[in-house]
Amino acid sequence: MxxxxxxxxxxxxxxxYLDNDISKENEQKLRQALQxxxxxxxxxNELKKAIAFVQSTSHIEAxxxxxxxxxxxxxxxxxxxxVNRWLKHHPFLTAVSLFLVLMSGVLFSSWNTDHQFAxxxxxxxxxxxxxxIVPEGKVVTGDIVVxxxxxxxxxxxxxxxxxxxxxxxxxxxxxxxxxIEEIDQVFxxxxxxxxxxxxxxxxxxxxxxx
Amino acid sequence: MxxxxxxxxxxxxxxxxxxxxEIVEIYKDKVFQLCFRMLGNRHEAEDMAQExxxxxxxxxxxxxxxxxxxxxxxxxxxxxxxxxxxxxxxDYYLDAEVAGTDGLNMYSQIASDIESPEDQxxxxxxxxxxxxxxxxxxxxxxxxxxxxxxxELSLKEIGKVLDMPxxxxxxxxxxxxxxxxxxxxxx
Numbered sequence: 186m187x188x189x190x191x192x193x194x195x196x197x198x199x200x201x202y203l204d205n206d207i208s209k210e211n212e213q214k215l216r217q218a219l220q221x222x223x224x225x226x227x228x229x230n231e232l233k234k235a236i237a238f239v240q241s242t243s244h245i246e247a248x249x250x251x252x253x254x255x256x257x258x259x260x261x262x263x264x265x266x267x268v269n270r271w272l273k274h275h276p277f278l279t280a281v282s283l284f285l286v287l288m289s290g291v292l293f294s295s296w297n298t299d300h301q302f303a304x305x306x307x308x309x310x311x312x313x314x315x316x317x318i319v320p321e322g323k324v325v326t327g328d329i330v331v332x333x334x335x336x337x338x339x340x341x342x343x344x345x346x347x348x349x350x351x352x353x354x355x356x357x358x359x360x361x362x363x364x365i366e367e368i369d370q371v372f373x374x375x376x377x378x379x380x381x382x383x384x385x386x387x388x389x390x391x392x393x394x395x
Numbered sequence: 396m397x398x399x400x401x402x403x404x405x406x407x408x409x410x411x412x413x414x415x416x417e418i419v420e421i422y423k424d425k426v427f428q429l430c431f432r433m434l435g436n437r438h439e440a441e442d443m444a445q446e447x448x449x450x451x452x453x454x455x456x457x458x459x460x461x462x463x464x465x466x467x468x469x470x471x472x473x474x475x476x477x478x479x480x481x482x483x484x485x486d487y488y489l490d491a492e493v494a495g496t497d498g499l500n501m502y503s504q505i506a507s508d509i510e511s512p513e514d515q516x517x518x519x520x521x522x523x524x525x526x527x528x529x530x531x532x533x534x535x536x537x538x539x540x541x542x543x544x545x546x547e548l549s550l551k552e553i554g555k556v557l558d559m560p561x562x563x564x565x566x567x568x569x570x571x572x573x574x575x576x577x578x579x580x581x582x
Contacts, residue, residue: 203572206565232572232573234576234580238521238582239525239544240544240545242526245431247427248437248441255419255445255449256412256419259415259452260452260453270411
């Protein structure tokens, strides 16, 4: 058998082999050629060496800030989407903030509608402009609450006095058996509302028990 | 992997930009590597790889979900690199050699407190030579060689990336291998 020389044909077989794309028949011919011809062997080794060299180049990694740089270069997304995503990722916070928004809405609306002068109806009280007067020598039994006005106590009050958005003047002769409280700030007012609600609930529960 | 990526793409399509971050994380090394082997320069490679991701994001609605995302991404990156090679402007980078000097680069022109270039060259010398030889290949052979032997894609995938018949890919790989054999035979 005549040995195959380093012909184009054999070189073509080498490439087919390197592509994993060689027929049994051609592979046999290639093996024969490599066995018979030193030039073919060298040529084939050089090809394989070149591939090995290319493959040996160490795998390099992208610079550390790569992802951040890409994200910074992207066109801005629509605001709506980022809000939706935040809401989706924080369901508890969403519920809490929704609750707070609604609650504060309710409280503030009642704060705002509460701006007219008002006071607890008691038979002995006298009113001058926006000042509620407990007249000298009179005794008021029960609590007094004055909203958006002042109170002047010259007589005696058998109970608590609460002034919301106003001042209280206690005359030397005046007397209050309970507590006197002035509420001016929104937060104090809120606290008062909360306390008031709880007291009312407590009273209701007590009454129910009785 | 492809499933996760497809899921993220759906989220990106709905307008959720942060879902894209994960996609970048998954493919950044491969895309950067592809660009670096094509261009032989870190700065250019970083520019091109970032540009590839930005373009993929901007055009994500044109992505055909029947394809592999990586194939599409590689196509964008290779096209960018090929364009870059073709209109190779003389951009100046600090590690480019200064003309008329023997191995001096722009770094030597500025005060430096990092390790000397010699320290780095010593360990990477062979890689550098190989990289230089890859960069010497004509761009159409370089692309297929990089995709096949560095990104380790199959001939079929390379055909999809470059949108060319497998016959053409094979011919180019053969020619590329021949060129590399000649260039690297004396090492």
